[in-house]
Amino acid sequence: MKESDDLAALSRLWQSKVSEPAPQLAKLTKKYRRQFVLMAINIILETSILCGAGYFFAQSLLGSSSLYMQLWLGFVSSWGLVTYILINRSRWKSIRLLNTRSVNASLTEQINLVRQEIVRWRLSFIATLIFMAVWVILFVARSIFNEQELITTAQVVVTETILMLALVLFKWREYLSKQVLKKISE
Amino acid sequence: MAKENDFNDYDVIIQRFWPNIVHSASGYEIRPALREELAQEMALEVWRGLPRFNNKSTLKTYIYRIIHNVGVDHIRRYSRASETMLDSELLDENSSLETALQYDQRQEQLALMLQRLPLSLRQVLMLKLEDLSNIEISDVLGLSESNVAVRLNRAKHKLSELMAGVDK
Numbered sequence: 001m002k003e004s005d006d007l008a009a010l011s012r013l014w015q016s017k018v019s020e021p022a023p024q025l026a027k028l029t030k031k032y033r034r035q036f037v038l039m040a041i042n043i044i045l046e047t048s049i050l051c052g053a054g055y056f057f058a059q060s061l062l063g064s065s066s067l068y069m070q071l072w073l074g075f076v077s078s079w080g081l082v083t084y085i086l087i088n089r090s091r092w093k094s095i096r097l098l099n100t101r102s103v104n105a106s107l108t109e110q111i112n113l114v115r116q117e118i119v120r121w122r123l124s125f126i127a128t129l130i131f132m133a134v135w136v137i138l139f140v141a142r143s144i145f146n147e148q149e150l151i152t153t154a155q156v157v158v159t160e161t162i163l164m165l166a167l168v169l170f171k172w173r174e175y176l177s178k179q180v181l182k183k184i185s186e
Numbered sequence: 187m188a189k190e191n192d193f194n195d196y197d198v199i200i201q202r203f204w205p206n207i208v209h210s211a212s213g214y215e216i217r218p219a220l221r222e223e224l225a226q227e228m229a230l231e232v233w234r235g236l237p238r239f240n241n242k243s244t245l246k247t248y249i250y251r252i253i254h255n256v257g258v259d260h261i262r263r264y265s266r267a268s269e270t271m272l273d274s275e276l277l278d279e280n281s282s283l284e285t286a287l288q289y290d291q292r293q294e295q296l297a298l299m300l301q302r303l304p305l306s307l308r309q310v311l312m313l314k315l316e317d318l319s320n321i322e323i324s325d326v327l328g329l330s331e332s333n334v335a336v337r338l339n340r341a342k343h344k345l346s347e348l349m350a351g352v353d354k
Contacts, residue, residue, distance in 0.1 A: 014315040023229035099255040102328025106255050186304030
């Protein structure tokens, strides 16, 4: 493309694009409502799980649970709480994004959202790594002190494998988010 | 201007801007199924945004703001296509000269090349291809007119480089 004539030709080519099927607004509105309901269910579910973990943690502190159990539940509760806050803060900001603002203004917010997403995946990766280490330390400690409620080797292997897969997933999602950040920051 | 609660008016506006919505969706998504979905989503967001239109800008620039904001949001939420995928699609299209000469294939190729431009240049060029003036583009994107002119110039150069690469 050299001159404005070329741009005009490209413009004609661009605008002559064959139309897609007409918009089905009623169907789309239904889909939008369904997504909203699904998100609400997710939030309720996550809050319930978090409350449950918090309740068990409080019970273990008040009751006669072992120090290992208290540490374990404390770790799960705080991990869940941090992730919960970050995810919902990101959700809230995403909902509040105004499509009617100038593209440049909302682009800055979109970039911030992706950055937060990257932090979230990184945090999940680190937290899971710590989680795995704590799990192994608990297993070794229990074995050394020969406690009655021993964690079986099978339990450790299964948990570590699941957590390892979670680590791979978090890294992959972080990579994808970085790609998106690169794309929208260009 | 669209009147509040006048859904018929909104539908008419959506129908009028539907071709522009479809073109814009092609600039943000190359995968046909997702592109169609994106176009539908853009239409829905325009429909939802019309009651808030307050004459501070023209209806045209207002609608383009919504369309491109949805496009950026789409990149953030659905971006999975790697550059490798786009390259392979481009190669496939170049493999047959006969096919490449077909008009719709050229349109697809233009959409592919637009997608290879950095977003800041792509948006300016897409709006220019929709026949918006530099003033209108600056209103949609929230940039100064001089910035729009610079970006447009860069976009044209970059696009011609890409096209030259394809022609070789």
